[in-house]
Amino acid sequence: MGDDAPAGLDTSTVHPARRYNYWLGGKDHFAADRESGDQIEQAHPTIRLAARENRAFLQRAVRHLAADAGIDQFLDIGTGLPTADNTHEVAQRANPAARVVYVDNDPMVMAHARALLSSSDQGRTCYIEEDLREPGTILAHPQLRDTLDLSRPVGLTLVAVLHFIEGQDRARAIVAELLSALAPGSYLTLSHGTVDFATEQEKAYARQVPGVHLRSRDQIAAFFTGLDLIEPGIVPVAHWRPGIPADQLPTPHDIAIYGAVGRR
Numbered sequence: 656m657g658d659d660a661p662a663g664l665d666t667s668t669v670h671p672a673r674r675y676n677y678w679l680g681g682k683d684h685f686a687a688d689r690e691s692g693d694q695i696e697q698a699h700p701t702i703r704l705a706a707r708e709n710r711a712f713l714q715r716a717v718r719h720l721a722a723d724a725g726i727d728q729f730l731d732i733g734t735g736l737p738t739a740d741n742t743h744e745v746a747q748r749a750n751p752a753a754r755v756v757y758v759d760n761d762p763m764v765m766a767h768a769r770a771l772l773s774s775s776d777q778g779r780t781c782y783i784e785e786d787l788r789e790p791g792t793i794l795a796h797p798q799l800r801d802t803l804d805l806s807r808p809v810g811l812t813l814v815a816v817l818h819f820i821e822g823q824d825r826a827r828a829i830v831a832e833l834l835s836a837l838a839p840g841s842y843l844t845l846s847h848g849t850v851d852f853a854t855e856q857e858k859a860y861a862r863q864v865p866g867v868h869l870r871s872r873d874q875i876a877a878f879f880t881g882l883d884l885i886e887p888g889i890v891p892v893a894h895w896r897p898g899i900p901a902d903q904l905p906t907p908h909d910i911a912i913y914g915a916v917g918r919r
C-alpha cells in the first residue's frame with residue numbers, strides 16, 4: 656500500500672501483521688513496518704525465507720487436518736493480512752463445507768476482511784476483531800458461536816502469534832483456556848519464533864526487539880501439555896512434513912521458528 660492509509664488507522668507504529676506482509680512481499684505496510692522489518696532483516700538475513708516457510712507450514716498443517724484428519728472447522732487466531740492461500744481457501748479446497756473463524760487485533764486486517772470472507776458456497780467464514788489476550792471474549796463471541804459447533808472438533812491455529820504475548824505463564828493460560836473450550840479430537844497448530852539456534856549476538860539483538868517474546872523448545876512444548884503431538888513433533892517449520900528431500904531444507908538457524916501440531 657503506498658502510504659495512503661484507510662481513515663483512522665494508526666500507521667506511525669509498527670504492527671506485526673504489516674511487517675510480516677512486508678517480509679512476504681505484500682503491499683499492505685507503512686514506513687514504520689518497513690523500517691522495523693529492515694532492521695530485523697539486518698540481524699537475521701533469512702527472515703523473509705522464514706516468513707514464507709512459516710506460511711507454508713500453516714498451509715500444510717491445515718491441508719493435513721482438513722484432508723486427512725476430518726477437521727471441518729477452524730479457529731485461526733492471529734490471521735494476518737490476506738495473502739495467497741488463506742486458511743479457508745486451503746481447508747475448503749479439501750472440504751468445501753469447512754468453516755473458518757478468523758481473529759486478529761490489527762484493524763488493518765478488518766479493512767481487508769472481505770477477502771477473508773469469500774467462502775465457498777457450502778462453507779462459511781467470519782472475521783472477529785479481538786485480542787488473543789482475551790480468550791474468553793473470543794470464545795463467547797456470538798459470531799464464533801454462530802459459525803463453529805464447539806461440541807465437535809475444531810482446528811485451533813496459533814501460527815506466529817504467541818510470541819507477541821509476554822510471560823510464559825500468561826501465554827500458557829491463554830492456550831489452556833482456548834483448548835479447554837474445544838471438544839476432544841480438536842487440534843492445536845502452533846508456530847513460534849525461537850533463539851534456540853541463534854548465536855549469542857543474535858540472541859542479544861532478539862531480546863531487545865519490542866513486543867517480541869521468543870521461546871525455547873521446552874517452553875513451546877509446554878503449550879502442548881495434555882495433547883498428543885503428531886509426527887514429526889516440534890521441529891523448525893520448514894521441517895514439518897516438508898515434501899522435499901532433507902538435503903534441500905533450510906537450516907534451523909535460518910528458519911528460527913518451531914512448528915508443531917497436537918491432538919486433544
Ligand SMILES: C[S@@+](CC[C@H](N)C(=O)[O-])C[C@H]1O[C@@H](n2cnc3c(N)ncnc32)[C@H](O)[C@@H]1O
Pocket residue numbers: 670671672675709710713732733734735736758759760761764785786787788813814815816819
Ligand atoms: C506474523 S503474523 C502471522 C499471520 C498468520 N498466522 C501466518 O502465520 O501466516 C501475526 C499476526 O498476529 C496478529 N496478532 C499479534 N498479536 C495479537 C493479539 N494479541 N491478538 C490477536 N492477534 C494478534 C497480528 O496482527 C498478525 O496479523
